Amino acid sequence: MELGIGIGWRPEIADAVEALPGIDWVEAVAENLCDDHLPDSLVRLRERGVTVVPHGVSLGLGGADRPDPGRLAALAARATLLGTPLVTEHIAFVRAGGPRTASPALEAGHLLPVPRTWDALDVLCENVRIAQDALPVPLALENIAALIAWPGEELTEGQFLAELVARTGVRLLIDVANLHTNHVNRGEDPARALDELPVEAIAYVHVAGGVEKDGVWHDTHAHPVTRPVLDVLAELGSRVDPPGVLLERDDHFPPAEELAGELTAIRVTLAAAHKDGPARRGTGPLPAGPAPAGPGVHAGALRTTGAAATVTGSTVTETTAAGATAVVAPAVGAAAAARTLGVRADAVRDRAAVAQTALLSALVAGTPAPEGFDHRRLGVQSRALVAKRADVVAKVAPELPEILGDGYRGAFLAYARTRPMSAGYRRDALDFAEQLLIAGRPADSAARRRLTLWWQERAAARPPRRAARLARAVRSALVGR
Template sequence: MAHLGVGIGWRPEIADAVDRLDGLDWVEVVAENICPGHLPDALQRLRERGTRIVPHGVSLGLGGADRPDPQKLVALGERAVALGAPLVTEHIAFVRTSSPVLEAGHLLPVPRTRDALAVLCENVRIAQDALPVPLALENIAALFAWPGEEMTEGQFLTELVERTGVRLLIDVANLHTNRVNRGEDPAAVLDAIPLEALAYVHVAGGVERDGVWHDTHAHPVPPVVLDLLAELRSRVEPAGVLLERDDDFPPEAELAGELAAIREVVTAAAREAVPEPKKTAAVPHTGVAARAATEPATEPATGPEPQTGAQPGAGAQPGAGPQAGAGPQAGLGPQAEVAPEPGSNPEPHTGLGPKAEAAPEPGSDPEPHTGAGPQAGLAPKADAAPETGSNPEPHAGAGPQATSPGVGEAARTRVALGQAALLSALVAGTPVPEGFDRARIRVQVRALAAKRADVVAKVAPELPGILGGRAPYRRAFLTYAKGRPMTAGYRRDALDFAEHLLIQDLPADPAARRRLTAWWRERAGARPPRRIVRWARTLAGRAA
C-alpha cells in the first residue's frame, strides 16, 4: 500500500480551506457525490497538484442480502479511474432491502453470524472482480447489536480478510462508539484483526447524549479517540490517517489544529518500537482488483475505460451522476438523534434544481455525507451463484462465476428475512423483531427520521424557505415520514414530500402553496397528478 500520510475528507463547504491547508497529504471524497467527467474545480486543482484522492463509497451495501448492483460497481470504478485513485473504500453494512423495497438512508450493522459472513464474503468477491483497483472496507459505528451473534468484531473482520483478501479501513472513532454503545473493547478488536491488511485509518468526532455515543462527524475529535489512534499506531504504522468532518464545519484554523493533533499522535507513537503485526493466512484473490493490489501503488491505478460516463444533460447514464448526499456516518452517529449531515453523512449542499443535469445512481443516497455534492440537480426519476454451503472458498478468476461456488441461496434468504424485518421496524413502523433492544431501536428510528429530514433539506434547500423556516419544515416532514418509508433516493423523497403537501392543500398560505406548486412542477413534470391519482394516493397515505 502506498504511503498516504495525513489527510481530510473533502467536502464542498470546506473546499477553499482544504486548498490552503499546509502539509495536507491526501483527501477522501464521497464517491456518490462526484461525477467523473465533471469534477469540482477545487477537487480538480488538488488532483493537478498531485494530491492523492480516494473515493469513499456509501451505497453498495455489501453486507446486504442481495448481490451488489453491477451499475453501482461500474460507477464506483469510473470514479476511481477518473481520480487516479490507488484504491476505493466502502463499508461493512447494509443500506437497503429488496423485498420489501426499503432504503435506510444510513449504514446499518450486519449480524456477526456465519450466514451474514458468507453473504458478505461473496459480495466482496463480486465487487473485487468488478473494480479496477483494490477495495478496502470500513468497520461502522453501531447503536444496537443483533441478537444471536456468533462472532466478535475481531473474529468477523479476521475471517473476512482471510477469505477474501480484502483490505481494512479501521475507523477508531467507530471503535469508541461501539465501546460506549455495545460494550466492546477496542483493544481486543485491534489485537484480533490482521493489521497487515490495514489500508488506512479514519478519525472523527462525536458526542455522548444520555449514555449513547453519536458519531456525528460534526464535533471536534475527542481525546479518547486520539488515544485509540495512538493505541493502533503502537501496533502498526498505518499508510494513512484521515480526519472526517461532515457538518458544523469549524474555522480553517481549527481544522488545521485537528490535523496537527493527529500528526502529533502518529509521530509520538512512532518513536516507540512497533511490534510485528500478527500474520494471517490471507487467501489470495486473483480477480482484477487483486491483481492491481500486487502492482506498485506509487502510480495512480488505472483500469478499464468508464462504460457509463455521465454527460451533462438528461441523458446521463445510471450510476454516472452525482448523488444527493452520500456518506454514511456523517451526521447520524450511531444513530445520532439529530442528523448533522451528510456519507454518511454526506448531504449534498447543492439545491434540488429544476431539470437535473445528471441522473443519480439507481437506489442510491443511503446516507449522504453532510455537504457533499457537486451542484447536483434533481433527476426525476449477479447472476445467481451456485448453491453450496455457507463457507465458500474465495474464487479465482475475473468474474463472479469464477471457479469456486458461491454462498447458498438459503443463507441469503435467512439474511434477507432478518434485515427486512429490522429495516421495516426502523422505517415503516412495523413491530421490532424479537431479541433487539427496543429502547435503542426507538433511538435509531428517531435518528433515521431526523437525518432523512436534514438530508432532504440539503438536497432541496428551497423547501424550508417555502414552508416558513426550518422548524415548520421539520414538523411537516416528520409527519410525512411516519409510515412513508423511503424507497428510492433523497431527491425522489423531496418530490414525494412536496406532492404529499400539495395533495392535502398545504401549506395553508396560498402564496406559499403557489411557490411549492411551481417548485414541484419544475422538477417533476409539466403538471401535477390528476385528481384520481391524488385521490388514490391520499387513501393510500391514510391506510399507512
C-alpha cells in the same frame, strides 16, 4: 502504498482543504461526484499531486442481494476518472425488501450493521468478490458504528474482520471513531478488536468526532474529535504504522484553523504512539484471497452456518468449525457441485433478506421489532434515521426549508414517520412536497404557489390531485399483497 495525513474533501470546505498545510491526500464521497468530470477544487488538488480516494456509501455490500451492477460501474468510473490507487466502501447494509422477500423496497439512508454471524459473512464475502471483480483498483472496507446489536452473534468484530480478510484478500479501512462508538454503545473493547484483526491489512484509518447523549454515542462527523477517539488511534498506532490517516467532517464545519488543529492532534498522537512502542508496518502486500472452488463459485459462497464447504472431484464436503467433516451431497461433476453450493448460498441470502427487511421495516415503517433486539435502542436508531433524512433532504433540496421556513422540520418529520424512503433523498424531497400539496399546505398561499412551482419544475407538468394520489396508493397496496 503510503498515503500520509489527509482530510475528507467536501464542497462546503473545498477552499479550506486546498489551503491547509501538510495535506497529502483527500477522500471524496463517490456518490457526490460525476462520472465524467470533477469539481474544479479536486482538479487543482490532483494537479498538485494530491491523491483523491473515492469513498462509497451506497453499495450495501452487507445486504442480502448481490451488488447492483450499475452502482459498481459508477464507482469504477469514478475510480478511473480520479486515477486513484484504491476505492473504499462499508461493511453494512443500506436497503432491504424487494423481490427476494416479496415486499416493498426500503432504503435506510444510512449504514446499518450486519450481524457478526457465519451466514452474514458468507453473503458479505461473495458480495466483496463480485465488487473486486468489477473494480479497476483494490477495495478496502470500513467497520461501521452501530447503535444497535443483532441477537445471536457468533463472532467478535475483530474475528469477523479477520475472517473477511482471510477469505477475500480485501483491505481494511479502520475507523477508530467507530471502534469508540461501539465501545460506548455495545460494550466492545477497542483494544481487543485491534488485537484480533489483521493490522497488516489496514489501507488507512478514519478519525472523526461525535457526541454522547443519554448514554448513547452518536457518530455525527459534525463535532470535534474527542480524547477517547484519539486514545483508540494511539492504541492502533502502537501496533502498526498505518499507511494513511484521514480526518472526517461532514457537517457543522468549523473554521480552517480548527481543522488544522485537529490534524495536528492526529499527528501528535501518532508520533507519541510510535515513540512508545515499535510499530509493525502495514504496507506490505496481502496474500491473495482463496481461489474459487469451482467454475463460477465464489469462495465466499462456500461457507454455510460456520462450516467450510469444498468441492473435490464429484463430492461436496463440509468441514465444521470443530474440524468434523461430512459429505453434504454427491455431485455429478463440478457443474452440479456448483449448483448444489449455489442453492445453499441462495438459502443463506434468503434468510439474510428476511432478517434485514424485518429490522429495517421496524426502523422506518413502524412494524413490530424483531425478536431479540433492544426496543429502546431501536427507538433511538429510528429517530436518528428520521432526523438524518430531514437534514439530508434540506441539503439536496435547500429550497424546501427556505419555502417552509420554521415549519420545515416539523412537517418533514411528520411525513417521514409514516412514509419510508424507497428511492433516495432526491425522490424523498419530491414525495414530501407532493404530500404537502395534496394536503393543501403550506397554509400561506404565496408559499404554496412557490412549492407548486418548485414541484412542477422537477416532477411533472402539474401537481398531483388527491384522486390521483389515492389511486396510486390503492395500486401500491394491491402490488404489496
